[in-house]
């Protein structure tokens with residue numbers, strides 16, 4: 240990519256999109272284009288067509304999607320499949336029509352079967368049934384991979400797909416219901432710590448309410464008190480967490496250095512996506528203990544087994560990524576500390 244190449248970042252205000260924008264700016268790319276969701280609804284085919292016809296980007300990072308944690312995925316099943324299929328159909332197809340040189344589609348490691356071998360290699364795709372809680376989202380992501388692959392085969396495009404593990408970082412979603420586990424637990428532990436210190440005003444400010452009774456209602460719903468914090472599920476599932484700026488750096492690295500042909504082993508045009516992760520996982524209980532220590536909450540952790548565990552393990556096989564010459568940098572404890580500091584600054 241030339242430094243003045245026209246690069247479109249779809250989803251530039253999200254967790255990953257904002258980090259990709261930051262990484263590109265840091266590297267001296269000067270011709271970045273982006274639109275907010277309000278300015279350009281990517282589910283609107285006519286609007287996306289007009290945008291591509293007018294802007295003619297050379298490179299596209301597709302980091303816009305409907306994203307959420309286990310409960311959001313399981314609750315808004317129709318929204319997750321519809322929105323994601325629409326966004327990726329529009330952006331991938333228009334990228335082909337307008338002659339985009341290279342596109343990077345962001346999927347997720349939830350595309351792999353629930354019982355995939357651990358760590359999960361790229362070629363375990365479509366070898367077994369998926370985890371039910373996020374099946375609609377995963378099906379949309381699999382469609383995205385197959386769309387890139389099919390356009391490459393039929394039309395000779397250079398569209399790559401990356402499958403990131405669970406991500407966290409600046410601009411994360413801290414919603415107590417819809418977010419992923421890591422930001423959710425940071426916020427829950429923070430609220431519990433404030434409660435234990437008797438800081439009612441700060442609790443109300445964090446929750447955006449003007450009466451403490453209202454705050455108490457929310458805290459009760461999410462199992463947060465001054466002496467304990469509720470963790471969903473059994474705490475036994477294992478997850479792998481990657482710092483969003485590392486993820487962005489991997490995306491830019493792949494865009495700069497890798498072509499469809501490089502990740503297509505001879506005769507295996509199906510094996511075109513690349514896992515992005517650290518290759519290391521921990522249990523949710525261990526994650527909660529790390530967050531507890533960093534936030535400084537000294538109460539108890541309880542486990543609400545009426546909430547879903549989801550997949551028990553989804554460790555990525557990162558040998559393909561390492562083989563391309565990229566490895567993550569930020570260890571989990573450091574990332575959690577950075578994110579908590581950012582969260583406090585935002586208060």
Ligand SMILES: NC(=O)C1=CN([C@@H]2O[C@H](COP(=O)(O)OP(=O)(O)OC[C@H]3O[C@@H](n4cnc5c(N)ncnc54)[C@H](OP(=O)(O)O)[C@@H]3O)[C@@H](O)[C@H]2O)C=CC1
Pocket residue numbers: 249250251252253254255256275276277279280281282301302303304305306322326345346347348403404405406407410411412419
């Ligand atoms: N976060 C994670 O742990 C993981 C994420 N991924 C994938 O990485 C990618 C980025 O995710 P992440 O950054 O976490 O997600 P975010 O929710 O943080 O960001 C997504 C962005 O897409 C935008 N967007 C959503 N719908 C539309 C739409 N219809 N039109 C225009 N813009 C839209 C959002 O805007 P707005 O907020 O205004 O709607 C937001 O800026 C996604 O493809 C996701 O599936 C994969 C694995 C793990």
Ligand SMILES: C[C@H]1O[C@H](OP(=O)(O)OP(=O)(O)OC[C@H]2O[C@@H](n3cnc4c(=O)[nH]c(N)nc43)[C@H](O)[C@@H]2O)[C@@H](O)[C@@H](O)C1=O
Pocket residue numbers: 307308309310312347348349373376377404405406417418419420421423424469470471472476478523546547548549550
């Ligand atoms: C990125 C990934 O994200 C989702 O899959 P997930 O990994 O299951 O996501 P999660 O972060 O929500 O949960 C991880 C684990 O943590 C447990 N857990 C405990 N306490 C809380 C809690 O307070 N909030 C949440 N969200 N989870 C909690 C929770 O019960 C589960 O066992 C899908 O969207 C999927 O499609 C996808 O791509």
